[in-house]
Amino acid sequence: xxxxxxxxxxxxxxxxxxxxxxxxxxxxxxxxxSSNNAEKVYVAPGEHDSHYAFxxxxxxxxxxxxxxxxxxxxxxxxxxxxxxxxxxxYSEETKPMLETSYGFVPWDDSHxxxxxxTNGKLDGRWVFINGNNTPRIARISLTTFETExxxxxxxxxxxxxxxxxxxxxxxxxxxxxxSVPIPQEDISIKDYKGNFKGALSFISVDPEHxxxxxxxxxxxPGFNYDLSHPGRGKSHGWFFFTTYNTEEANSLLxxxxxxxxxxxxxxxxxxxxxxxxNNGGGTMMPxxxxxxxxxxxxxxxxxxxxxxxxxxxxxDVPGAVYLLPTxxxxxxxxxxxxxxxxxxxxxxxxxxxxxxxxxMLAAIEAEKFAGxxxxxxxxxxxxxxxxVVEQPGLGPLHxxxxxxxxxxxxFFISSEVVKWKLDTWEVVDRKxxxxxxxxxxxxxxxxxxxxxxxxxAMNKITKDRYLPTGPEMExxxxxxxxxxxxxxxLLDFPTHGEPHYAAAIPAEIVKNNSRKIFKLTExxxxxxxxxxxxxxxxxxxxxxxxxxxxxxxxxxxxxxxGVKVGxxxxxxxxxxxxxxxxxxxxxxxxxxxxxxxxxxGQTRTLTWEPERVGVWPFYCTDFCSALHQxxxxxxxxSPA
Ligand code: CUK
Ligand code: CUA
Numbered sequence: 001x002x003x004x005x006x007x008x009x010x011x012x013x014x015x016x017x018x019x020x021x022x023x024x025x026x027x028x029x030x031x032x033x034s035s036n037n038a039e040k041v042y043v044a045p046g047e048h049d050s051h052y053a054f055x056x057x058x059x060x061x062x063x064x065x066x067x068x069x070x071x072x073x074x075x076x077x078x079x080x081x082x083x084x085x086x087x088x089x090y091s092e093e094t095k096p097m098l099e100t101s102y103g104f105v106p107w108d109d110s111h112x113x114x115x116x117x118t119n120g121k122l123d124g125r126w127v128f129i130n131g132n133n134t135p136r137i138a139r140i141s142l143t144t145f146e147t148e149x150x151x152x153x154x155x156x157x158x159x160x161x162x163x164x165x166x167x168x169x170x171x172x173x174x175x176x177x178x179s180v181p182i183p184q185e186d187i188s189i190k191d192y193k194g195n196f197k198g199a200l201s202f203i204s205v206d207p208e209h210x211x212x213x214x215x216x217x218x219x220x221p222g223f224n225y226d227l228s229h230p231g232r233g234k235s236h237g238w239f240f241f242t243t244y245n246t247e248e249a250n251s252l253l254x255x256x257x258x259x260x261x262x263x264x265x266x267x268x269x270x271x272x273x274x275x276x277x278n279n280g281g282g283t284m285m286p287x288x289x290x291x292x293x294x295x296x297x298x299x300x301x302x303x304x305x306x307x308x309x310x311x312x313x314x315x316d317v318p319g320a321v322y323l324l325p326t327x328x329x330x331x332x333x334x335x336x337x338x339x340x341x342x343x344x345x346x347x348x349x350x351x352x353x354x355x356x357x358x359x360m361l362a363a364i365e366a367e368k369f370a371g372x373x374x375x376x377x378x379x380x381x382x383x384x385x386x387x388v389v390e391q392p393g394l395g396p397l398h399x400x401x402x403x404x405x406x407x408x409x410x411f412f413i414s415s416e417v418v419k420w421k422l423d424t425w426e427v428v429d430r431k432x433x434x435x436x437x438x439x440x441x442x443x444x445x446x447x448x449x450x451x452x453x454x455x456x457a458m459n460k461i462t463k464d465r466y467l468p469t470g471p472e473m474e475x476x477x478x479x480x481x482x483x484x485x486x487x488x489x490l491l492d493f494p495t496h497g498e499p500h501y502a503a504a505i506p507a508e509i510v511k512n513n514s515r516k517i518f519k520l521t522e523x524x525x526x527x528x529x530x531x532x533x534x535x536x537x538x539x540x541x542x543x544x545x546x547x548x549x550x551x552x553x554x555x556x557x558x559x560x561x562g563v564k565v566g567x568x569x570x571x572x573x574x575x576x577x578x579x580x581x582x583x584x585x586x587x588x589x590x591x592x593x594x595x596x597x598x599x600x601g602q603t604r605t606l607t608w609e610p611e612r613v614g615v616w617p618f619y620c621t622d623f624c625s626a627l628h629q630x631x632x633x634x635x636x637x638s639p640a
Contacts, residue, residue: 058498585621
């Protein structure tokens with residue numbers, strides 16, 4: 001296979017032929033697993049997994065929670081999409097989470113989760129994840145496993161090179177995929193070059209509550225920005241972004257986009273820009289973006305539209321931005337645990353390119369530049385090169401690290417994971433994936449402290465790995481034991497949506513902080529009812545507010561009269577339970593929203609606009625006790 005790697009052309013040819021090759025559809029891995037491997041993933045009934053994995057849901061817009069090594073899915077956390085299962089995006093309390101400057105947008109494409117860090121180590125407080133389509137970043141609490149905050153990113157389009165975070169969670173970064181006119185204007189698409197810009201947003205994270213704020217955006221040349229990673233250790237204070245279409249072409253048909261032999265990794269000294277901004281640098285420009293926060297205390301979300309954002313021009317901050325030539329449309333941009341090596345995986349390159357941070361600094365110090373084509377100094381390829389992994393596979397995408405001096409890179413076209421050594425750049429192992437792997441994840445594998453026991457690959461194509469389910473199969477992940485010299489395939493497990501990337505963490509860091517209930521004494525919902533005595537029905541014009549409680553196994557009130565056709569009824573339902581894992585549900589006949597699923601101690605609101613005279617039932621949707629089926633009530637609707 002390696003010999004055909006003569007040129008990019010050969011790779012492109014293989015790329016094109018790839019789908020048909022894979023169509024033979026027979027697994028060639030049958031019988032490869034020993035019973036020893038089965039034991040390695042067996043988690044006995046009632047036992048817990050050793051790791052959490054947070055796997056992005058891609059076009060489901062959500063985040064799923066899995067256990068490792070069992071591969072069992074525990075939860076789907078709604079983030080950017082409405083989720084009928086628990087009423088997220090349907091209840092009045094959660095609808096504001098999906099507000100944007102375009103209005104209510106109940107879907108997105110989520111790609112890259114990243115866990116918050118302290119001193120470069122996973123701290124297990126929050127997961128951040130990007131929405132690509134309507135550019136947004138979300139923060140999910142690992143205490144409640146709920147989405148707590150979503151910020152929209154202005155001047156951005158196809159928010160792909162995100163959401164990656166710096167080593168003390170100072171910033172979560174949101175890099176644009178598309179360059180666009182900034183500010184937006186009605187101009188010919190052919191006038192792309194010079195008029196389109198790429199905004200790279202540095203969003204600060206408040207260390208106590210995690211609240212996000214767009215501190216500044218760096219206005220870069222009109223490239224496409226693909227992926228990014230922060231520096232760490234010696235490179236802390238820097239962020240690295242892969243780019244493609246450095247030709248600044250307005251159409252990415254092959255000829256246009258890949259004519260340059262090398263694209264760039266953009267190195268951004270965010271510390272320097274932060275200092276510039278703290279001294280009043282940059283300009284505020286008009287912008288329009290939503291900032292949505294969900295409060296644990298009130299259980300309600302608020303959405304605020306912000307009106308301006310600070311932008312910084314790289315040429316105004318000398319020494320803050322450099323371009324590192326990197327062969328052929330680099331995709332992944334991965335920094336090793338020490339912060340010295342920056343791996344740029346050129347999708348159309350035969351080799352893997354590794355840059356040296358130390359060499360980069362030396363070249364900058366010596367002012368050895370190859371040119372300044374975009375008003376940004378370009379370094380010489382040879383001056384920053386640490387090493388090359390020669391012809392490791394076809395179509396490299398992403399790299400993670402085990403903390404023992406090894407790197408693991410996925411190859412989409414040759415469908416494999418290749419293990420290689422930092423410093424010597426030699427390939428030491430390769431294992432096939434089934435099929436066509438995208439990202440891979442090692443718990444902590446993109447931090448200063450990886451936990452190099454497991455690695456899992458997330459595959460784009462499933463085909464024959466499971467019982468067929470029609471033309472569309474769920475995607476598939478594969479778990480490998482990487483504790484030895486050679487990788488060992490342990491398990492296949494299906495994922496939900498398109499799992500682009502995942503973040504994983506030892507369970508001990510998270511599980512003891514996981515919340516069991518919301519305390520009723522801390523419930524500050526403006527329409528809560530904390531006992532039967534506090535329940536009431538209040539009419540306000542055409543709006544009828546029903547303050548309800550629920551506890552095993554009844555609603556209070558359960559007979560509601562005085563409602564008329566044309567009214568808008570708000571059921572504000574408080575779950576009075578204070579036991580772990582006793583949610584109740586609430587469903588109303590004909591309601592054009594999903595049900596509610598209400599956690600112990602929480603209040604949620606469902607709206608209902610009755611259209612027909614009569615007596616209409618509601619009930620609890622979650623099997624909560626032996627008398628669950630008795631948990632019901634009626635609303636009488638009279639003529640208007
Ligand atoms: S991208 Cu999906 S395989 Cu969005 Cu991280 Cu590379
Ligand atoms: Cu409450 Cu079923």
